Amino acid sequence: MTFGLVSVPVSLFPAARSNRASLRMLGPDGQPLARKYFAEKTGKDLDADEVVRGYEVDKEKYVIVTDEELERLAPEKTRDIDLKQFVPAESIPPLYFERGYFLTPAAGSQKAYKLLAETMDKSGLAGIATFVMRGKEYLVAIFSDKGILRAETMRFADELRTPSDIGLPKKKEAPKATVTKFEKLISGKSKKQFSPTKLADKQTDSLLKLVKKKQAKRSNIVKVDEEADKDHKVVDLVQILKKSLGGKK
Amino acid sequence: MAARAIWKGELKLGTTKVPVKLYSAVQDRTVRFHILDDRAKKRVKQHMIDPDSGDEVPTEEIQKGYEIEPGRYVILTKEDLEKLQPPPSRDIEIVEFVPQAKISQQWYERPYYLGPDGDEKDYFALAEALQHKESEGIAHWVMRNKYYAGALRAVDDYLFLFTLRDANEVILADELTKPSGAAPTQKELAMAKQLVEMLQGEFNPKEYKDEYRERVMEFIEKKAKGHAPRLKAVKAKRQTAALDNVLAKSIESLRKEKRAA
Numbered sequence: 482m483t484f485g486l487v488s489v490p491v492s493l494f495p496a497a498r499s500n501r502a503s504l505r506m507l508g509p510d511g512q513p514l515a516r517k518y519f520a521e522k523t524g525k526d527l528d529a530d531e532v533v534r535g536y537e538v539d540k541e542k543y544v545i546v547t548d549e550e551l552e553r554l555a556p557e558k559t560r561d562i563d564l565k566q567f568v569p570a571e572s573i574p575p576l577y578f579e580r581g582y583f584l585t586p587a588a589g590s591q592k593a594y595k596l597l598a599e600t601m602d603k604s605g606l607a608g609i610a611t612f613v614m615r616g617k618e619y620l621v622a623i624f625s626d627k628g629i630l631r632a633e634t635m636r637f638a639d640e641l642r643t644p645s646d647i648g649l650p651k652k653k654e655a656p657k658a659t660v661t662k663f664e665k666l667i668s669g670k671s672k673k674q675f676s677p678t679k680l681a682d683k684q685t686d687s688l689l690k691l692v693k694k695k696q697a698k699r700s701n702i703v704k705v706d707e708e709a710d711k712d713h714k715v716v717d718l719v720q721i722l723k724k725s726l727g728g729k730k
Numbered sequence: 731m732a733a734r735a736i737w738k739g740e741l742k743l744g745t746t747k748v749p750v751k752l753y754s755a756v757q758d759r760t761v762r763f764h765i766l767d768d769r770a771k772k773r774v775k776q777h778m779i780d781p782d783s784g785d786e787v788p789t790e791e792i793q794k795g796y797e798i799e800p801g802r803y804v805i806l807t808k809e810d811l812e813k814l815q816p817p818p819s820r821d822i823e824i825v826e827f828v829p830q831a832k833i834s835q836q837w838y839e840r841p842y843y844l845g846p847d848g849d850e851k852d853y854f855a856l857a858e859a860l861q862h863k864e865s866e867g868i869a870h871w872v873m874r875n876k877y878y879a880g881a882l883r884a885v886d887d888y889l890f891l892f893t894l895r896d897a898n899e900v901i902l903a904d905e906l907t908k909p910s911g912a913a914p915t916q917k918e919l920a921m922a923k924q925l926v927e928m929l930q931g932e933f934n935p936k937e938y939k940d941e942y943r944e945r946v947m948e949f950i951e952k953k954a955k956g957h958a959p960r961l962k963a964v965k966a967k968r969q970t971a972a973l974d975n976v977l978a979k980s981i982e983s984l985r986k987e988k989r990a991a
Contacts, residue, residue, distance in 0.1 A: 485980025504794040514778040520767045534763040553961035568933040578838040591911025600922040618942035626903040638935040648732025649845045652887045655855035663859035675832040680879040682896040701805035726909045
């Protein structure tokens with residue numbers, strides 16, 4: 482990441498955990514399954530090095546594009562988040578936000594990292610940049626969140642529809658009395674703070690409850706050899722982030 | 731062409747109901763590739779296999795399991811999963827309102843336009859009231875057999891419903907600790923402030939274009955015609971100079987740019 486000529490090497494980590502209720506696909510004996518590509522004609526399974534990426538230019542006519550080509554198409558932007566503009570952090574409408582990542586400083590860049598975080602914190606500004614990662618250009622806003630830098634990827638303006646794209650009716654002046662009625666309803670239910678507990682996922686909760694019940698009854702439990710499942714690891718993102726922010730690998 | 735509504739519901743504020751239609755506000759423009767079999771240059775299919783034997787497991791034999799500890803799963807049957815589905819409802823229940831900007835960017839997932847379904851008077855009145863109050867509603871609803879939590883907001887006279895991430899999903903900065911290491915000096919902070927202020931502006935989303943998408947499409951077109959251009963390798967760069975020197979140089983070069991403009 483750069484601002485001006487200052488470069489701040491960083492690592493990106495997702496700022497969200499995966500769904501707690503994610504289920505795995507198991508075979509008839511409870512063995513974890515793997516998803517695999519196969520050639521339709523021969524039925525043969527294909528490994529990662531036996532498949533390529535193709536863009537369909539005509540019916541069943543493809544142009545093959547390699548990872549290297551995708552990377553080389555954006556030499557100046559690849560992996561370089563150049564903060565060319567700073568805007569008031571609260572001025573970006575939520576329509577744009579897509580996904581969050583925490584940024585952690587690479588070894589030796591803690592000072593530059595802190596410098597940027599502290600400067601943004603004091604000014605209430607967010608840095609805006611575009612950069613290319615894994616074959617896609619991202620528009621990002623970088624926020625300082627209690628001294629920790631967080632990137633939010635954003636949608637490009639042409640990825641958001643307008644009311645006329647959708648065919649929504651033109652605004653009609655609403656009667657004052659109706660507006661007042663709604664304003665009163667809003668005031669009556671207003672809270673000062675947002676409480677994330679209001680977002681508890683009931684469905685996940687009931688799924689976890691059912692799992693507990695079945696576990697207690699010892700019904701429908703399968704056990705597989707951990708070795709056979711070594712590619713599947715549950716990661717504790719918070720632990721990884723803490724280590725990385727602490728300057729450890 | 732007008733978009734098709736993906737769902738119909740009723741905003742419920744106490745006993746007042748406002749019928750609405752839901753439309754996706756997002757139009758994905760990512761360049762879509764297909765995965766091809768390298769030899770045959772044909773599209774591939776996917777299936778589930780038993781990694782030990784390499785044999786395909788047909789869909790009807792696949793079970794779903796929740797991992798309770800490494801290697802131990804509780805099987806959830808089709809019937810179990812059906813029972814977990816919430817009862818269908820058309821209500822978008824607004825449980826409370828909070829001031830705008832109280833919900834951090836991290837929570838927002840996907841925006842939907844709400845359009846009036848029949849009566850337009852209440853729809854635009856609610857949008858106006860939300861804008862006046864600078865408020866955002868916290869909403870709960872059930873759509874396609876799934877519970878959703880979200881935010882109701884008015885933007886430029888129209889109502890939007892955002893899906894918000896689940897409370898347990900988002901990692902908050904509070905859970906983490908600030909990075910360790912040396913702190914910047916007062917001089918560096920003053921220079922960084924000056925630098926950032928020189929780059930300060932208004933957020934104007936139309937200024938940012940997905941140039942890379944255009945470049946990829948152009949390259950594909952050329953390659954389709956058999957004239958793929960040669961592309962240079964990407965080199966990584968490294969900063970070696972001291973922080974205050976780099977800051978001073980940055981400020982100087984921005985000044986020059988401004989003078990030239």
